[in-house]
Amino acid sequence: MSPRALSLLALHLHDGEHALVRDVSLTIRRGKVLGLVGTSGGGKSLTTLAILDLLPPGVKRVAGLVALDSQPVEPATLRGRIVGLVQQAPRGGFNPLVSIGRHFLETLACDGLRGAPAWEKMQGLLAEVGFERPAEIASLYPSQLSGGMLQRVMLALALARDPLFLLADEPTTDLDLVVQARLLDLLEALVQRRGIGLLLVTHDLSVIARLADTVAVMDQGRIVELQSAHNLFEDPAHPRAQALVAAHRALYA
Ligand SMILES: Nc1ncnc2c1ncn2[C@@H]1O[C@H](COP(=O)(O)OP(=O)(O)OP(=O)(O)O)[C@@H](O)[C@H]1O
Numbered sequence: 001m002s003p004r005a006l007s008l009l010a011l012h013l014h015d016g017e018h019a020l021v022r023d024v025s026l027t028i029r030r031g032k033v034l035g036l037v038g039t040s041g042g043g044k045s046l047t048t049l050a051i052l053d054l055l056p057p058g059v060k061r062v063a064g065l066v067a068l069d070s071q072p073v074e075p076a077t078l079r080g081r082i083v084g085l086v087q088q089a090p091r092g093g094f095n096p097l098v099s100i101g102r103h104f105l106e107t108l109a110c111d112g113l114r115g116a117p118a119w120e121k122m123q124g125l126l127a128e129v130g131f132e133r134p135a136e137i138a139s140l141y142p143s144q145l146s147g148g149m150l151q152r153v154m155l156a157l158a159l160a161r162d163p164l165f166l167l168a169d170e171p172t173t174d175l176d177l178v179v180q181a182r183l184l185d186l187l188e189a190l191v192q193r194r195g196i197g198l199l200l201v202t203h204d205l206s207v208i209a210r211l212a213d214t215v216a217v218m219d220q221g222r223i224v225e226l227q228s229a230h231n232l233f234e235d236p237a238h239p240r241a242q243a244l245v246a247a248h249r250a251l252y253a
């Protein structure tokens with residue numbers, strides 16, 4: 001049976017001098033959206049990267065486990081096939097000298113998919129993220145696409161191996177509001193259509209209000225609040241969560 005939940009248990013990260021993330025536990029459930037919010041530098045990105053053992057040099061996991069349905073797993077083995085990753089500022093995630101199509105073919109080859117079936121799958125993925133002429137997009141190079149288009153391509157690439165879970169770190173931050181809204185619609189549809197479990201990292205509470213079922217608030221390397229999105233807005237408990245909600249209300253009042 002395919003796993004229903006991806007958990008991070010008691011994660012501690014250290015840079016040799018300081019603790020960067022302390023005792024962080026999270027569970028991402030299939031078909032649900034877990035929002036991760038908090039102050040800049042709070043540890044959201046490192047926590048996300050730790051799930052796939054993609055930490056930057058100098059940052060060490062000193063404790064913590066990743067588990068599928070409570071069974072501990074080796075994080076690196078989850079990459080791509082079980083867990084997809086979408087990061088911010090997509091231009092840096094592409095090789096500028098390689099066409100969009102080649103990016104897909106290389107990823108699909110990981111599962112032994114080549115030739116016509118690979119082309120077919122790529123076209124389906126590009127169509128799924130809203131491109132009307134997938135073959136045209138495949139022939140272009142990253143520099144020939146806008147930031148919003150690249151963010152959608154990155155999402156399609158993250159879906160290429162049919163992951164059960166998706167980690168999206170600030171996937172809409174660099175985009176204008178219209179493109180942002182479109183990408184959020186797309187993520188919501190993917191959670192519903194594919195039953196993906198989504199971890200959505202954002203500093204934008206309106207994104208949380210729109211998509212998240214449950215929200216974790218991170219501050220200085222710890223999770224200081226974990227509750228339903230509805231309750232976070234109605235009754236934030238921790239001062240950091242209260243401050244975030246107040247700032248959000250001040251912006252949208
Ligand atoms: N490669 C690194 N080496 C050492 N410390 C790092 C490294 N990357 C991040 N940090 C530190 O770890 C802490 C958490 O960083 P992280 O990037 O996870 O925060 P974040 O919550 O994602 O912030 P933001 O909202 O700005 O993206 C910060 O204090 C940061 O300075």
Ligand SMILES: [Mg+2]
Nearest residue numbers: 044045046169
């Ligand atoms: Mg970050």
